[in-house]
Amino acid sequence: MGLISNGTTVFDAGAMSLGGSMTFIKKLTASSSATLSFVNGASGVVLDSTYKKYEFHWVNCHPQTNGVTFQMNVSIDGGSNYNVAKTTTAFDAYHYEDDSGAALQYLGSYDLAQGTGFQPIDFCSNQNDQSSCGKLQLFNPGSTTFVKHFISTAQDAWLDGSKGVSQNWFTGGYANTTSAVNAVQFKFSSGNIDAGTISLYGIS
Secondary structure (H helix, E strand, O other): OOEEEOOEEEEEOOEEOOOOOEEEEEEEEEEEEOOEEEEOOOOOOOOOOOOOEEEEEEEEEEEOOOOEEEEEEEEOOOOOOOOOOEEEEEEEEEEEOOOOOEEEEEOHHHOOEEEOOOEEEEEEOOOOOOOEEEEEEEEOOOOOOOOEEEEEEEEEEEEEOOEEEEEEEEEEEEEOOOOOOOEEEEEEOOOOEEEEEEEEEEEO
16 A cells, blocks of 8 residues: 555555656757857757756866856846846855865855856866866746746866865855746856766756
């Protein structure tokens, strides 16, 4: 006999179901790319009310330029403009390879207060062995009632002088619009995305 809560089967025949199946939608591969953009209805991209949550996974995104932030922005006009007002917060934890420093800190210079610019979601150096990996969750972008919440977590390696650093970034906020968000763009704050992939998934 199964356990059903609000119409959802939680336990059945000893198995537990947490729901939220993940569906692969699209993968973009960078090759000295200025931006990587996911636009609903273009090149097989689905970014609408089909799913209540979308996840973008980036793997080994390597910047052309040293010491830059990895950034995102959203659009409500199919990618014609990436300039939606956002209110965000960010913090990070870092640790030096030689154990000379470590901290958990609020990143006040990287948050936005109704800013329309690109939101930094990670920091990275361009040494050959360094890159950024992470995940951005975007909630219910097809809603025409609520603002659009998002959460990002990232891990990077960067170089402070001659010292290697491991760093976790945590960013959250909302795009302050009740219009449907139908495109998301990623880029570095300066220079191209030299290499790396970003994959989009829908979660039911």
